[in-house]
Amino acid sequence: MLKEYSFTVTDRFMRYVQVDTQSDPVSQAAPTTEKQKNLGSILAEELKAIGLADAHMDEYGYVYATIPSNTSKQVPVICFCSHVDTAPDCSGTNVKPILHKNYNGGDIVLPDDTTQVISVKDYPYLKEHIGNDIITASGLTLLGADDKSGVAEIMDMANYLVQHPEVKHGEIKILFTPDEEVGRGTAHVDLKKLGAEFAYTLDGGELGTFEDETFSADAVKITIHGVIAHPGYAKDKLVNALKIAGEILAALPGSEWSPETTNGREGFVHPVAVGGIAEKATIDFIIRDFITDNLLKHESRLKQLAEAVMKKHPRAHMTFEVNEQYRNMKEVLVNHPQVGENAEEAYKRAGLTVVKEPIRGGTDGSRLSFMGLPCPNIFTGMQAIHSKHEWIGVRDMQKAVEVLVNLVQVWEQR
Structure with a gap:
């Protein structure tokens, strides 16, 4: 774990999920729902408060920010990206996150609808979180870990790097997108303004997973x-x-x-x-x-x-x-092996075994890769996404932050 650091990822996540950001597949507006900008505005202001002077949200709801380089080396500019919207599949209104401290390994009955039970039988990955803290919704809504966990992890990474200038890194770009859940997450992204050479989405599941292949x-x-x-x-x-x-x-x-x-x-x-x-x-x-x-x-x-x-x-x-x-990101990433190799090294430094698996779906990274920004996908810890059973482990979120901090150092060192 990161030394001498009190993680902010859990507090950030618990706040972010309470902001309704559900996107709308029928809407032709950009973003498809104005309420997505509510979280975008919060994130832009928090990034400024952290110390990222150029942080801002544009008219389409995209949030951009830069962590300046603090090394004399010429390091490729890398970007970390997550989406703010939640899926239309399940209500995201009045989300009430619950922090279950020191999870004991039993089934979790959600208090606002006791017919909603998160069971070890259905979600055996729960067994790996016994003794640790996990977060669920209350039974009436999804949680929003997809992808506010990724958002919170990127925010905590930014917070850590600003507080620890001794950690050397190149220029880092932050991008938060709307409308990923309805297939329009990159529709209005300004890659010229972003100015990154390589990117990583934070939109994956179990601890240690790394995804560089999607459906076409x-x-x-x-x-x-x-x-x-x-x-x-x-x-x-x-x-x-x-x-x-x-x-x-x-x-x-x-x-x-x-x-x-x-x-x-x-x-x-x-x-x-x-x-x-x-x-x-x-x-x-x-x-x-x-x-x-x-x-x-x-x-x-x-x-x-x-x-x-x-x-x-x-x-x-x-x-x-x-x-x-969209198309399989592997077709692009195969030409840029350092993107995956550097990520795998960052996982290893965090004590993780890299688990590579293809995504039976797509991410913003699929489109970004074919737009000229090679972009694989890093785990966040999210589980049972798009449902009232959605949950996430605090340990996994903190480990994701650690991987990101490792990753920017790997790019600088290599």
Whole structure:
């Protein structure tokens, strides 16, 4: 652990999660919800109070700050990034964080809804926190560890480095983003203003995990155009687009090719929304695979399946639209091995065994990597994210701070 330092990460985290920052996938505003700026404003002011004079929040809710270099060496500028928003999946209003001191290893009944129980059976990682402090919500909301734990860890790192000028490091950039949970976390980021060469997101899970590989991702929208007629006089005229949409969904395989039947490095095709009227219906899919070239194979198979259904309805027609979402960060990071090597050294100096695992999802780091800022993902400790069972261990948060302090020194030394 960091010597002669009283961590601020827990107090910061407990305060930050009480600010409602839920993003909105339907909104076209930037940020998608104004309330995300409430936390952004707090963070900018706290960074100034720490001593980072250039800290500010822009019109889109992005917070930028710089920790100046204190070394004579020419060190690449690195950035640490986390997102302030919480997921639309579960309420983030009136979060009441509870600090469970000296966790005893039993099931945790959440007080505001006693049907919500965080059990060791469901979350065996709890066993590794016996005797340590953990934080939960109260049972009515998510906690917001995704990703306010990352935010608090970066803030505590900044606090530590300013208080300990003897720790040598190059110039460090801090970036807090809105709207990551709705896929728009990098939509308005100003990389020129940021001025970093390499970056790390703090948006991972268990202690010791390091993620430098994500899914590649596309979205597909199938639009079915039926033939409308008055239902009282529809015989041999009406072709119901909603029923065709149902047939396409029913034609999807039940034992493979879906999120509920795949794991590890397997890809999938997943319907996420269906809607419309008898005349016109849409089905939205997400397509995921670790091998980018496989996306085209999945999309081709899906299109053939849909076309086979459409052949039964010759008077209807279909459009099939593909949009790129993000790509596997590994394709970029493989060209910058020092980014991962330096992180692994920082983990080892904190006494951690590095656990590398691919993310069955994406992060801001996926997009940042392809925007020219190579950016793997560091653990925060968050568990059971996007749910009322969300929890985090104080030990894990403090260890993340220690890793960050180690990491800036590794970059300076190397």
